[in-house]
Amino acid sequence: MSTSSSSAAEIDLKKAFLKKFFIFFIVFLISFSIFFLNHKEKNNYIIETLEHNGSVEEGDALFKVNCVGCHGITARGLVGPDLHSITQRLNDKEIIKQVTGGLTPPMPSFEIDPVNMSNLLKYLHSLE
Numbered sequence: 498m499s500t501s502s503s504s505a506a507e508i509d510l511k512k513a514f515l516k517k518f519f520i521f522f523i524v525f526l527i528s529f530s531i532f533f534l535n536h537k538e539k540n541n542y543i544i545e546t547l548e549h550n551g552s553v554e555e556g557d558a559l560f561k562v563n564c565v566g567c568h569g570i571t572a573r574g575l576v577g578p579d580l581h582s583i584t585q586r587l588n589d590k591e592i593i594k595q596v597t598g599g600l601t602p603p604m605p606s607f608e609i610d611p612v613n614m615s616n617l618l619k620y621l622h623s624l625e
């Protein structure tokens with residue numbers, strides 16, 4: 498009849514609960530670490546891209562190889578939208594995310610190194 502001593506069944510229940518809680522905590526920790534590292538990597542990519550002063554000509558060449566199929570040879574739009582004055586609607590960070598993120602299918606995500614990404618950005622800035 499004492500309240501301080503628990504029955505064996507109660508102890509088992511508590512152990513089971515602690516076990517589940519522990520597993521949940523570990524899973525949460527791992528997910529959070531992956532999210533954090535991924536975020537940091539993307540941030541570093543953006544910072545590095547913005548440190549370069551890209552070349553319009555190189556960007557133009559990259560655009561002709563990778564983007565004209567959908568955005569048109571003069572970037573006036575085809576399957577994808579017209580990209581003239583895109584830099585007035587989206588900032589550099591948003592454009593980088595658009596190109597590397599693959600967030601708006603059917604536009605694929607592109608794996609471009611920071612130097613070439615900055616070339617592409619420079620080209621997009623050159624479009625009136």
Ligand code: HEC
Binds near residue numbers: 563564595596601
């Ligand atoms: C397979 C077709 C396809 C290819 C290839 C493609 N895009 Fe796109 N792009 C799209 C579509 C479709 C959209 C519109 C997505 C939406 O907003 O839903 C888009 C949107 C964009 C936008 C945002 C436009 C806006 O008005 O918000 C930018 C910037 C862009 N693309 C740049 C590029 C660049 C740079 C490349 C080459 C590296 C490229 N795209 C290659 C199809 C493509």
